Amino acid sequence: QKEVEQNSGPLSVPEGAIASLNCTYSDRGSQSFFWYRQYSGKSPELIMFIYSNGDKEDGRFTAQLNKASQYVSLLIRDSQPSDSATYLCAVNPGAGNNRKLIWGLGTSLAVNP
Amino acid sequence: NAGVTQTPKFQVLKTGQSMTLQCAQDMNHNSMYWYRQDPGMGLRLIYYSASEGTTDKGEVPNGYNVSRLNKREFSLRLESAAPSQTSVYFCASSSFTDTQYFGPGTRLTVL
Numbered sequence: 001q002k003e004v005e006q007n008s009g010p011l012s013v014p015e016g017a018i019a020s021l022n023c024t025y026s027d028r029g030s031q032s033f034f035w036y037r038q039y040s041g042k043s044p045e046l047i048m049f050i051y052s053n054g055d056k057e058d059g060r061f062t063a064q065l066n067k068a069s070q071y072v073s074l075l076i077r078d079s080q081p082s083d084s085a086t087y088l089c090a091v092n093p094g095a096g097n098n099r100k101l102i103w104g105l106g107t108s109l110a111v112n113p
Numbered sequence: 114n115a116g117v118t119q120t121p122k123f124q125v126l127k128t129g130q131s132m133t134l135q136c137a138q139d140m141n142h143n144s145m146y147w148y149r150q151d152p153g154m155g156l157r158l159i160y161y162s163a164s165e166g167t168t169d170k171g172e173v174p175n176g177y178n179v180s181r182l183n184k185r186e187f188s189l190r191l192e193s194a195a196p197s198q199t200s201v202y203f204c205a206s207s208s209f210t211d212t213q214y215f216g217p218g219t220r221l222t223v224l
Contacts, residue, residue: 032211043203043215044156088156092211099144099163099211100171105155 002027004091006104014112019076021107023089026070033065033072034090034101044088047074079111114139117216119204125222126194134189134219136204142214144207145187147171147179149200150218156203162187194223 036044050063062075089104147159158171160179205213
């Protein structure tokens with residue numbers, strides 16, 4: 001059973017702090033990794049994706065991938081109250097999976113003013 | 114571009130009624146998906162279509178049918194609705210990069 005695990009939270013951080021969200025996956029052959037944000041009552045929206053080991057930065061967001069340890073993380077710098085949402089991690093396990101993603105249950109983030 | 118659109122946004126059904134949820138995308142994506150999302154259960158794949166003319170079961174297909182009408186449209190049908198199908202339904206489409214783009218969702222209540 002291919003799995004993606006996230007801490008459900010809630011993760012609470014003060015405004016301006018760094019929020020760190022973590023995700024582990026079970027399939028060592030996984031090839032692509034995605035972070036989505038979902039506001040309450042809305043649909044998931046893509047924040048960023050990462051394919052290679054290391055860091056990928058996009059504005060205040062940094063995705064970090066470590067394939068050897070099978071985890072991917074999302075750092076949010078200078079957290080804002082508008083970042084309060086549920087963050088979903090998704091993984092493509094790779095060849096033969098027909099472009100299906102395996103989804104974590106999400107981590108709820110609360111940024112306190 | 115509208116991206117992924119879904120109709121209706123809200124629906125209330127009685128047990129045993131049928132309905133079709135419509136989804137369309139204008140991004141020329143080959144792959145399309147139907148998910149349901151319930152509290153504490155995350156996104157669960159109902160059916161997907163890797164390309165026009167093909168459909169396959171996902172994690173929770175029982176009680177649902179799908180039609181990939183053409184490259185743009187992918188519909189989900191509930192033949193005989195049950196209270197257990199009360200949920201939020203999302204349609205998504207993806208490109209060759211596997212990035213999935215979601216529609217706004219349909220909130221379905223079955224009484």
